[in-house]
Amino acid sequence: MSVNVLSKLLANSYVLLVKSHNVHWNVVSPNFMAIHLMTEGHYEDLFKAIDIIAERIRMVGGIAPATFAKFRELASFSDEMTASKDSEMLDDLLSCHTAVCSDLRLGISELSGSGDFATLDVLDNRLSFHEKVVWMLKATVRA
Numbered sequence: 001m002s003v004n005v006l007s008k009l010l011a012n013s014y015v016l017l018v019k020s021h022n023v024h025w026n027v028v029s030p031n032f033m034a035i036h037l038m039t040e041g042h043y044e045d046l047f048k049a050i051d052i053i054a055e056r057i058r059m060v061g062g063i064a065p066a067t068f069a070k071f072r073e074l075a076s077f078s079d080e081m082t083a084s085k086d087s088e089m090l091d092d093l094l095s096c097h098t099a100v101c102s103d104l105r106l107g108i109s110e111l112s113g114s115g116d117f118a119t120l121d122v123l124d125n126r127l128s129f130h131e132k133v134v135w136m137l138k139a140t141v142r143a
């Protein structure tokens with residue numbers, strides 16, 4: 001069960017890495033620099049997390065998904081970004097990070113009796129990150 005929860009988290013994190021880059025590069029906004037730097041902080045964190053999550057999958061006996069096709073299949077949202085307006089781009093990121101939080105809460109409750117404490121530690125840390133990003137994005141979009 002840990003492998004499934006971690007694999008979904010890996011796919012969601014990889015897709016969010018791409019989407020954060022998309023906004024970092026393509027946003028046009030009076031708040032460009034703030035959004036550019038905020039999304040840079042997000043993709044740097046996601047990049048580090050991806051390796052930790054994939055290595056945890058190996059430690060619990062799974063094969064880490066590592067193709068775009070597999071990430072698309074497992075992720076809870078699309079890598080497409082149809083929004084072009086700054087606030088819509090941030091709303092898109094907000095809904096993705098919110099979806100990761102929901103998946104993580106579900107995964108943590110599923111694994112809570114498993115005794116796989118190290119995986120639960122990874123999931124807890126990732127939930128803290130994504131909840132922080134939800135707060136940051138809400139504070140930016142709804143300012």
Ligand SMILES: [Fe+2]
Nearest residue numbers: 024025036040
């Ligand atoms: Fe950059």
